[in-house]
Every structure is written in C-alpha cells, then in structure tokens.
Amino acid sequence: MERRKVLGLAGAGVAGVAAAGAGALALTHNDAAPTAGSLDLVSETGGAIPFYGARQAGIVTPAQDRLHFCAFDVITDDRAALVEMLQDWTAAAARMTQGRDAGTFGAVGGSLEAPPDDTGEALGLPASGLTLTIGFGPTLFRNAQGKDRFGIAAKRPAALADLPKFPRDTLDAAISGGDIGVQACAHDPQVAVHAIRNLARIGMGKVSVRWSQLGFGRTSSTSTTQATPRNLFGFKDGTRNLKAEEPALLDEHLWVQPGDGPEWMTGGSYLVTRKIRMLVETWDRSPLAEQQTIIGRDKGEGAPLTGKQEHDEPDFAAQDGKGQPVIPMDSHLRLAHPDQNGGARLLRRGYNFVDGSDGLGRLNAGLFFMAYQRNPHKQFVPVQNRLAKQDALNEYIRHVSSGLFACPPGLPAADDYWGRSLFA
C-alpha cells in the first residue's frame, strides 16, 4: 500500500476525513495538469528502490537529483534506547522508501488525541526514488570526552580513525562530525526532507539534529546510464567516477572486503562528507582559459585538455609548443587522477548547494562533496592532501565542514535493523 493510496483507507475511520483520498490522489501523475511541476512529474520515476539487500541503497544507486543529509548527535547514554531507536528508524525507513507513511497509522489514520505517526507533508507523493543510507561516526564509538558510551569502542574500525587536519582547512566544528549520519536522496526534495524529519521525530529524546544540508543538482554520475551533470563552476562533474556497472572496481575501491576488518563492516563502505564553499563570484570573473587550465578539462564538452571527447583518456605527458604540460601540474584533473595517487579512486556522490547569502554580498554556494570508499585513509586522505597542497582550484574554494561515517552493509532480511551487525 503506497503513501498516496493509504489516505483513502486509513482516513476512513477519522471523523471529517471520510471522503478523503481524492485530494491526495490528485497529486499523482494521472491526474496531473499539463502545466504542473515536478511534484507531479516525479511520479514518473516514482518507482520505489528496494530497501533490503546485501548493500545499502543510495551508494551505487544512480544518483537521484536531490539530497537532504543529516548528522545526528546521540543524546542518550542508554544503549538499549539507542538500539530500539535504530529498530524504529529501520521500520520507518523501510516504509518511507517504498512510498508509505513513516508509521502504521500514517499522517491522519491514528487517534485524534495523539500526535500522528507521520508528519504528512509527503501525503500524495510517490516514493520518488527515495533512498536512506546510514553511517556511524567516530564519536559514536568514543565521544569527545573519550567515553565509550555504548560499549562498542573495541569495534571501531581502524579506517574510521579521525581524518587528519588538511592544509587550508577552515572547518566549522558546529557543522562537522556527528554520531550518526543519514543520507536521504530522492527525485523530490519534499520527499527527502520528509524522510529526515520523520527520523528526527522518531528519535526525539535520543538524538538531536547536529547539522543538516540540502543539495540539488547531483554533481556526479554513479552509473553509466546517467549523463554527467554540472557543478556550480559550470563544469561537468563525475565524468571519471566509479560507476555501478564496474563490479570489480567497486570491490577494489568501494566495498569493505572480507578480511579488511572489522567483520561488521564487510560489504559496507566509508563516507566522507566535505562542505566546500565555492567563491562563484571570483570564479565568474576569471577567463575561460584559466578556468579550463585549473580544472584540466574544457568547459563545454568536459574533455581533458589533451582530448576531444568527454571520456577520452587524459595524456599527462603531452606538452604544448613551449614545452609546458598541456594539462598543468597544478590542475585538479591531474592531481586528483588515480595515476597521481597510487591508483586511489572514489565514488563521488556530491550535490550543489546554495544556502542563501554570506552577509558579504555574495551567494553562499558550493559543493556538498560526498565520497564513498573502502578505506578513507588510503583514498580520500592522500588525494585531499595532494589537492589541499597544490590544487589551483584552492584559490576559489574553502572546505567548511567535514564528516566521516562507517556505513554498514545492507540489511538482508525484513527483520534485520540498521546497526545490528555492530550492536548484536
């Protein structure tokens, strides 16, 4: 039973709602007016993405176009309460990703005297490709005071060691870190926001929202079936990304393998988040040629400066007439390329953001960078160290927040729950 159908049935017992259903149904595609916007359009891709499976959805799932990421602080020290909340979250996530209300009674089907068990703003909206992906931060294992609140410190993966401080970091602690991270991706922001908000509601008294980030316009393709989108510097982003269709590469670079340890993470992946402010006004004043040499690709096609087509291999040895490398030594493409980083690769899954203005007359815009990987200390860390030291892009960007989360494997059966491999 989908959320957009639940209303007519669940609502039937509620005084004054007996005739419900029609209003909600009017939002689905068949009833949509030709001039309507994405609220209606998304039902075309309203198909639900399976929640249960060997891997968590939302990692190699072809990147949806909207993001709501939320980092939570656990505010209880009670392990049982935390586990119970994770069980409640899992049940709600399993429902919401299938286009259902967060709870059994839904937004309007429960008692009039009780708060509804769904907040209602997604009534009538389809699943919209919603995925919910959970990860556990270093502080869940041992908090800032060094306390092992939940008796899991011994299970902390070596790969979840804190990220080092990178050159040029200008991180704001208030929007960094977090005990638990949840990534909600969907084709409709209202659906992604609804999902996070209902998890926060269910977790009331056990977790509080540490920081949250909305994003739009995915800046990476994670599947060869997707066209490459553009970031706010106007360049195609995600051309050379790990893709869902490359299982051998995914095993090598993305999924934690048996023997990597700890066992509870086998089949999982590590997520690094970096909120990167982009000084778009400065960028917009720089000549096209400079923009292209900074990135190492041309702006139109996205081809390496040594090639013609987007997917041409870059030729790092090629020189121009003056004996200079065509792809400059400090270009982002060269420095981020696996050849310069011992073969390290990432599955990037970032989103553009605009968070109003910065109070200095400029848009507060940038890239909410997210990258999944088998071991951040062998992948993100060396790449970012190189970029932070040498990247010509640095003049135009500032890293303002950072997060690190161990995302466990998927849930194989309908009675499993987020974190069982860690807590059981």
Next chain:
Amino acid sequence: MERRKVLGLAGAGVAGVAAAGAGALALTHNDAAPTAGSLDLVSETGGAIPFYGARQAGIVTPAQDRLHFCAFDVITDDRAALVEMLQDWTAAAARMTQGRDAGTFGAVGGSLEAPPDDTGEALGLPASGLTLTIGFGPTLFRNAQGKDRFGIAAKRPAALADLPKFPRDTLDAAISGGDIGVQACAHDPQVAVHAIRNLARIGMGKVSVRWSQLGFGRTSSTSTTQATPRNLFGFKDGTRNLKAEEPALLDEHLWVQPGDGPEWMTGGSYLVTRKIRMLVETWDRSPLAEQQTIIGRDKGEGAPLTGKQEHDEPDFAAQDGKGQPVIPMDSHLRLAHPDQNGGARLLRRGYNFVDGSDGLGRLNAGLFFMAYQRNPHKQFVPVQNRLAKQDALNEYIRHVSSGLFACPPGLPAADDYWGRSLFA
C-alpha cells in the same frame, strides 16, 4: 536557439570543443536514461514561458516547484549605471527564460581570454518553466539615510510605504528588505539558481546580494489546473487562493488598476515576502485534533472542519454539541478568511524551506511566504495584524524576515526594459 543546442554551434570556434554538443544534449529528455532523475524529467515541462507580455510572468503563472529569491542592495549612486544594469538584466532574463545562455556568447562560445558571459551550470538544461519577476523595494526610492539617490522618490507609491511592525515580529534586518527583489521560479533548482547567479554576475559593482532564499515544494496553487500541495505542517496549502482563472477577482485583488496610482505601477502588483520559521518538532508532538483545530481544516482532505471536501465553503456559524464554534475563533482559517478581513484576499505563492539546522538540535525549516496583491496596506497588513494577535498557529511559528517590493507591469515589447515605466 535554445541553451541545450547552443553548445554545438557556439562551441565550434573554441579549440578543443570542436566536437562538443553531444555531452550537453545527452541531458535532454530524448537521450535520458530511464533511471535518471529530475534533471532529465524537467525537460518534459521544459517549455519556455513567454517573458514579454502585459503582466510580469511568475505571478499568476501556475506555481513552479522550485524557488530562488534574491534581494539586492544597489551599491552605486549612479542612476545611469543602474538603468544600464536593468537593461542588461532584462536582456539576460529574456534569454534565460527561453532556455538560452545569459549572454550572446554563452558559457563557452566567447574569447578564451575573457570571463564567459554565462556561468555554464545550466548548459544542457531546458528552460524548465523559468520565470524571473522583478520588484523595487522602498529603499530604492529613498535609502536608509533618507537620500533619494536616483531621483525617483516622488514616484514612490503610497502602497509601498514600509510595513508596520507586527505583534510578535522577530525580524532579522540582515535578511529583510532590499532595494530590488528578483523571484526566480522553475521546475529545476539548478535553472533557478543559475538565473539569479547570472544576474548577480552581470550586476557586479552595481548591486550586491543582500539576502537570498531557496525554496522547494510550492505551498500554493495559483491555478485551478494545479493540485493543492502541502506545507511542512503537513496540511494542504493554497486551497483558497486567488487563481489565474479568476480575472475579475485578479483585477479586484491582485493587479494595480488605472487610477490607483502611480501610473508606472498600473498592471503591476505588490509582493510581500515573510520568512516564517516553523517549529516543526513542537508541531509534531501535538495531537492530530489540535493541529486540525488550529488550522480549521482536517489534515487528510483539507476540508474545513464544517465540511467534507477540500473546496467546501467553511460554515463559521456552525456550533458543536457544547455550543462552541466548530471552526474555532482563533483558528488560522477563520482569522485569515476574507469574511473576517473586509473581503481582503491575497495571491499566495510561497515555498517550503529547510536551511540546515538551527544549532539547537532542530531543523531550521519553515515557509517562505510570498503574497502578491493590489495594495499591501489594505490586504496583507490587516490580515497579518489579525493573525499576529490571535492566530493559534503563533505558538508554532516565528516571522524572521520581511520584504516589500513594487513589481511593475510586464514588458510589452522586446526593446523595453525592467523599470522603464519608473525611470523613463
């Protein structure tokens, strides 16, 4: 020539981009993979909305699903420079709303030695129903220091007198006001963001961004062809809105009429913006019955508490068994209803927002309220005064920003420009 086609042609002159076009075209619908998200879907409603016409687009235009609103401060005192910028803005707006680049050469077609005249992130994206609507704030006519910088103080409409301070106002001056407001609405946030950002780029040195707001999930229908969406309290919003299909009501309540004065505003409208924080966590803890009596409608169908269907007329005289009004005296529906406000009506055109978290463990979420009207001092002001004093909703909301803009009539001919009726 549309933006998604411009690349193959304009790019042909640029070294290394000769083979361009295919990459950008891949983002349009015909080439879209079946799993792709809204980036591709929007091209179904990619049809451009006419820019020129007797009325500005973006007012009665069926509300698109995404918003980027930007309030600018004019930082030059030079009238000619301001007028020239408005002319440049108009040319760019006319192009962008039709799915073209902001400037003649576009993102990649100009000189390599110059900054591009489009920022590029919308390359390959269709028009996406983009509308750009301009309005002039009170401070453009006389700034905070009382100075008539542009010699237009005498043309300031009486209807553009500053809004009064309302009971319970908790406004942040830094995100209120503004000399010029531009509303960008589209089906794709990347397209709305691109439009505002390019206007800011073109206006560099003449205007700076005072504040800007992203919104999603339009909270009002402005056309009978649209289903009623839901706000973040989970209720349908926009049921009883002025609609495009009611021309007599629009003349009465929305469009400035001949004789209202000043003449340059005839055919225009006044926009009030209010950023309203919604305390969703508190709301989510209140019983369904309480939520419904606060609004005066049921949550499922959106019917008045005295009716069964969404569009049933509320019966404010109806009493329950205990002799109490069924629609409470302090309910939002009763207090906002034209019957209680001397017939005053508004064209509401708001959007939901989530701006991360508030640093206190809660989502910074709410409604970016926008209402267009013939005279705010006869419409928004009395309604808001009543609401601010009596509305049961007040416990759950905080008004944090306010804006007022005089939106001139549309541009009748292709050589006209935003503000000519004011400056010429």
